[in-house]
Amino acid sequence: MDLTYTEEEEDFRARLRSWLAVSLPKLPPKPDPLDWPGRRTYDTAWQRMLYDAGYAGLHWPVDAGGQGATPTQHLIYLEETERAGAPYVGANFVGLLHAGPTVAAEGTAEQRARWLPPVLRGDEVWCQGFSEPDAGSDLASLRTKAVRDGDSYVVTGSKIWTSHAEVADWCELLVRTDPQAPRHRGISWLAMPMDAPGVTVRPLRTLAGSAEFAEMFLDEVRVPVANRVGEENDGWRVTMVTLSFERGTAFVGEVVACRRTLGELARTARRNGRWDDAGLRRRLGRLNAEFRALWRLTQWNVSEAQNTGGVPGTGGSVFKLRYSHARQELYEAAAEVLGPDAMDLEREWTGDRLSSLSYTIAAGTSQIQQNIVAERILGLPKGRRWTSG
Secondary structure (H helix, E strand, O other): OOOOOOHHHHHHHHHHHHHHHHHHHHOOOOOOOOOHHHHHHHHHHHHHHHHHHOOOOOOOOHHHOOOOOOHHHHHHHHHHHHHOOOOOOHHHHHHHHHHHHHHHHHOOHHHHHHHHHHHHHOOOOEEEEOOEOOEOOOHHHOOOEEEEEOOEEEEEEEEOOOEOHHHOOEEEEEEEOOOOOOOOOOEEEEEEEOOOOOEEEEEEOOOOOOOOEEEEEEEEEEEEHHHEEOOOOOHHHHHHHHHHHHHHOOOHHHHHHHHHHHHHHHHHHHHHOHHHOHHHHHHHHHHHHHHHHHHHHHHHHHHHHHHOOOOOOOHHHHHHHHHHHHHHHHHHHHHHHHHHHHHOOOOHHHHHHHHHOOOOOOOOOHHHHHHHHHHHHOOOOOOOOOOOO
């Protein structure tokens, strides 16, 4: 992997910086972090600005509505937008980082034409309906059933931790279409309209006070068969494509954000006298090395995704496993820098610290990632639980 930048890539960086300098001042004030309808409006407006400027879906294939940018251009985009303080995907993250790339990789021409342009324009927001009360990390044990009835599936069941369900237009939904098949083989991937009769959404409040998740109840919801992505009962394979995006490339912008936060921590420690603590300096130095290594792993994963037609490989699990723990360690260090102020829920880092606790669970628990790394990368025997250390 060549980590140097060509003249063309530096020109791309300069153009992007110029556009950001002109465009960011035009944004309205940020809404309250707990106001998800307001955040949807804010995030989709930013997405439309990106679309009009030719930066939406920068790394998506051209035939999926993207710009067909190289992995290096994509990483430059992430670096520059984060350094400029531009909004991240926010309420759009499921559509832009999970469902959209999955439809681009697995959908029919009609499905790609229907769902991808509204995602890129910011017209429609997606949520993720995977986890269930009794099927979280053990996703293959899901029970939400879909019974074929002519040109529709009739869906009954419930989902939990449904990201942004309260502001979403569509849901990437996993359902069981063959209860007699082995549990990994009787699942299908559906695109469900959130305004369909029988859909009930109840927001869940997190430890940080936010409600970006919800529980969702499905009472004989009719979903057209035409909304199935992939073949019937082939949803597990399609889901692995979704999860590879979630674990492989969806967190790349957050690595840049963590590196920025680390720099702010060091500056804060110098201002409040904590920098005299040699142990804290060593801790921040180690975290700096950790996130630099994670950024190199990010570059490798994005390059691999480009070489495999846009789908990340199992290296995404290596990244997700280490990133989840590094993020928690970062905000533990933030609490050390802030001292008593770390208990103030109005402080940005305090909320981030609370949200970091979920990262070893979200997008597949660390135990699941350890098994994937052990079995699919290291070739260790299946049938037992592998742990690191």
